[in-house]
Amino acid sequence: MKRSLAALGVLLVGVLGLLSGCEYVMPMINQPPKAYISSVTPAEAFQGDAIRFSGYGTDVDGQVVAYKWRSDRDGQLSTAKEFEMSSLSVGNHAIYFMVQDNNDTWSAEARADVKVKAGTSAPARINAFTASTLTIFEGESVTLTWNVSDADSVSIDQGIGAVSPVGFVEVTPGVTTTYRLTAAGGGSTATASVIITVQEPVLDIVFFNADPEEVASGGFSTLTWKTIGATEVRLLPYFGAVEREGSKQINLTGEGAHVFTLVATDGDETLTAEVEIESYLAMPTHRTVTVDTVLSESGYVRSTGAPW
Incomplete structure (x- = not known):
C-alpha cells in the first residue's frame, strides 16, 4: 500500500511539474544482480574426491555483496564465492548459484551439473597366513599368524570366528585339520589355508x-x-x-x-x-677330648682325677 501511494505521489509530482513547465527526473528502480558459474570441476568425480566451485556476479546499479550455493540433493553448500568440498553424496547433482546486491536483492539462480559416482575400494588382500609348525603330535599346540589389509571383515573357521586384520591364535587340533582364513572387502573375498598334520604318536x-x-x-x-x-x-x-x-x-x-x-x-x-x-650314611661329627693326667703314689691314673 505504501509503495502504491509513493508511486502515485511521484506521478502527481511529475504531472504538476509538467504543468508548471519545470523539468523532473524520475528516480532509478533497483536492477537485480546477475549470477554466473565460472566452473564446477571436475564435472564427474568419485565419492570422497574434492570438487571445486567458482562463481561471480554483476550488478549494473550497485555491487554484489553475498553468494549462495546449493545442491538439489544435499541442500545448502556454501556462502563463499569460491570453495572446495569432498562430501557430496553419490548421484547426479543440480548445482545452483545466486548472488545478492547491496540493496538486498537476490539474482536468479545459475545452474551447473555434477555427477558423483560410488567410490571404488581396494580389494581385500591376505598378506600372510602361516603356522609355527605344520606337523605336530596329538596334544601339542601350534600358533597361527596372519596379516590382512583392505578388509571389512576377517574370520577363521574351525570355531575360531571373527578376528582382527593382524593377529595370532594358538590351536590344539586332535586330528589333521585345515584352517581357512577369509577376508572380505572392496567387493571381493580372499581366502588362504594352512593344513596342520597331527601324527600318530609313537610310544x-x-x-x-x-x-x-x-x-x-x-x-x-x-x-x-x-x-x-x-x-x-x-x-x-x-x-x-x-x-x-x-x-x-x-x-x-x-x-x-x-x-x-x-x-x-x-x-x-x-x-x-x-x-x-x-x-x-653321613660320617659322625668328630669330637676332641682332652684328658688331664694326675699321678698318685701308686702311679695309676683315674679318669676322674681322684687318687687310687
Whole structure:
C-alpha cells in the first residue's frame, strides 16, 4: 500500500511539474544482480574426491555483496564465492548459484551439473597366513599368524570366528585339520589355508632322570620324566599311575642303591626305563677330648682325677 501511494505521489509530482513547465527526473528502480558459474570441476568425480566451485556476479546499479550455493540433493553448500568440498553424496547433482546486491536483492539462480559416482575400494588382500609348525603330535599346540589389509571383515573357521586384520591364535587340533582364513572387502573375498598334520604318536620315553643321583640318608632327590604316545604311565615302586610328563620328589633313607622304574604303555607296546639313586650314611661329627693326667703314689691314673 505504501509503495502504491509513493508511486502515485511521484506521478502527481511529475504531472504538476509538467504543468508548471519545470523539468523532473524520475528516480532509478533497483536492477537485480546477475549470477554466473565460472566452473564446477571436475564435472564427474568419485565419492570422497574434492570438487571445486567458482562463481561471480554483476550488478549494473550497485555491487554484489553475498553468494549462495546449493545442491538439489544435499541442500545448502556454501556462502563463499569460491570453495572446495569432498562430501557430496553419490548421484547426479543440480548445482545452483545466486548472488545478492547491496540493496538486498537476490539474482536468479545459475545452474551447473555434477555427477558423483560410488567410490571404488581396494580389494581385500591376505598378506600372510602361516603356522609355527605344520606337523605336530596329538596334544601339542601350534600358533597361527596372519596379516590382512583392505578388509571389512576377517574370520577363521574351525570355531575360531571373527578376528582382527593382524593377529595370532594358538590351536590344539586332535586330528589333521585345515584352517581357512577369509577376508572380505572392496567387493571381493580372499581366502588362504594352512593344513596342520597331527601324527600318530609313537610310544617313547623321552627322558627319565634323577637329580641328584647321590644323597645322604634323609635327603631328597627329584625324579623327572616325559613320555610320548603313552595311554598309561606308572612310576614304581612307590607312586603307581602318574601323568605322561611330570616330576616327583622323594626322600631316601639308609645306605644303599634305590632303583626306580618308569613304565609307559600304549596298549600294544610297553617301554620301561630305570634310574638308580645312591644314599649313604653321613660320617659322625668328630669330637676332641682332652684328658688331664694326675699321678698318685701308686702311679695309676683315674679318669676322674681322684687318687687310687
